[in-house]
Amino acid sequence: MTTNTDATTITLPWASDFHCHLRQGPMMETVTPMVEQGGVRTVLAMPNLTPPLTTADMAVEYGKSLQKLAPDVHFILTLYLNPKLTPDEIKKAAASGITAVKVYPSGVTTNSEWGVLDFKAYYPTFSAMQDAGMVLCLHGECPSDASKGICILNAEERFLSTLRELHQEFPRLRIVLEHATTKAAVDCVKSLGETVACTITAHHLYITIDDWAGHPHHFCKPVAKYPHDRDALREVVKSGHPRFFLGSDSAPHPRSAKQGEKPAAGVFTTPVLIPLMVSLFESMGCLDKLEGFISSHGRKFYGLSEKPSGSITLTRAPFKVPTMYTIAGSDQGDGGATVVPFMAETEIPWSITRTE
């Protein structure tokens, strides 16, 4: 990172986002070109489509669709863990350039109804992934079950024993605990070996439970939690820990699905991602840790070249986050389908003013 003397501009490598929902159909056509707009050129695309990406061929086809929409972006492809992912299919997937397999425990978030109930049933798959050098991405929550005292507040902490077991059983398997939201998760990942990393979203560094209660555009899974949990996320980021890096979990839904009787879970940060990060790291007084968090830590863990080519330059030129974006193919204006970004209508101190 280079900053000019009076810190009115900052130049960074294009960022990497190791967890992003790019959807399909018109929403995909809308948000995929916004990846670069947000300062990102490497993005790990989630497989929880309808139907989910369950085979190597499906993921490869999806990658082609994304590539057409953003030719300069490097898409990291993933598969949705499912019974079709035999050790043979894992070999095929690895040979097809697919990097990671995503695990959703059943029923914890959008399109997780095909998710996993029993991790042990997948040990042969994990073993094949370990041998093939693939990455296991975990949505780290237990399904809520009031009879066991499990709810969305402790679902992540209750999952950590599973993370420990998987790491113990497959010590060479690279595992990413995604979108950590609790001090317990941060402490757990720190305590584990070099093959276990953790992504943190932009929004979980900004908000706590008070911000999503009564605010559906801030509602996501895992939910943002206590102030001390947010403090723990901020502290580990400020420490520059190399196994913690950006995975935005940007998850667009049509505005109508967010504002209604049962708002969908997901916060949409893609078009403003790196301006959000620069602004936050500046406010935390740790701009020196920014490049590691938004780029090099994750690239190293995923085995990518440490510095991608090109750069983005941000200027201390406040910009107002749009109220909403029109979804591709929809009418403009109030009658059209729209998607609302995180921090809509608020001013962010930094904006991207040049890319190379």
Add this chain to the structure above:
Amino acid sequence: MTTNTDATTITLPWASDFHCHLRQGPMMETVTPMVEQGGVRTVLAMPNLTPPLTTADMAVEYGKSLQKLAPDVHFILTLYLNPKLTPDEIKKAAASGITAVKVYPSGVTTNSEWGVLDFKAYYPTFSAMQDAGMVLCLHGECPSDASKGICILNAEERFLSTLRELHQEFPRLRIVLEHATTKAAVDCVKSLGETVACTITAHHLYITIDDWAGHPHHFCKPVAKYPHDRDALREVVKSGHPRFFLGSDSAPHPRSAKQGEKPAAGVFTTPVLIPLMVSLFESMGCLDKLEGFISSHGRKFYGLSEKPSGSITLTRAPFKVPTMYTIAGSDQGDGGATVVPFMAETEIPWSITRTE
């Protein structure tokens, strides 16, 4: 309570609801007649109107408006704690038949922007209330403050030291900790003297945090919390503890205010209140504790006649809670303003089939 031999009917005294928002204007005209529909004929009406009820005269006038809408209901009138409530005004209020004073810490819920920041400043008022035999009703939450680690999850627990102090300072003052949502609050009230009681809502006996996350019609303040907190509420109710009783905190908002960018806090239970209670107490196997909870415990604490005249009879005849109710003066149908009840469109096993 009398039940017939095969328990297909239950006859109870008209219930008492010691915490209810009856609003003003068209919403008041809509919901006040529903008090009886829900099985209630004694109702403590909250003073957080716009503007709030800050003087005895205002409360008396409000009581007249309510009485016109429901001539057979006994309205217990309250005042909103504020600097106008001098010891002299308290004497006047007591002489006017006003029973209680409500305290909102500043900023914790609907229309609490006029709320209290410093309880000690009101000690002369509390002293006058103690002498006049008035009841202090507490919205028991500290305002959220991330720098102090306070959020909506621990705001109630953090308030309990204030409750203890008030009770110690004014041991003869009757205090009600309203809408308890946590095990900590239940334990605290149990540990205090005979002048401290606690209301519990219907919805907090039904739901936990998972039920309001992504469901704005279940969102209220204080928010429903962990399964173990709900367990504690259910256990104290099942125990028949005489200082715990029903205060529904039914809080209607127009549907448009609940389904939008920033849903208002409040769950609307008035029209289905006692059917909800009978159904829940049956499922908990403690129908023998029902009459105490919905009537006699609270009446005794508030110094009312222990049994009101008349009765309601419920029959095990399932009914479907309406999708919504049209607000008075509004057009019928989709274009009109409506209010959505708790458990809309779900079936409740018991319904009120006769009143006397």
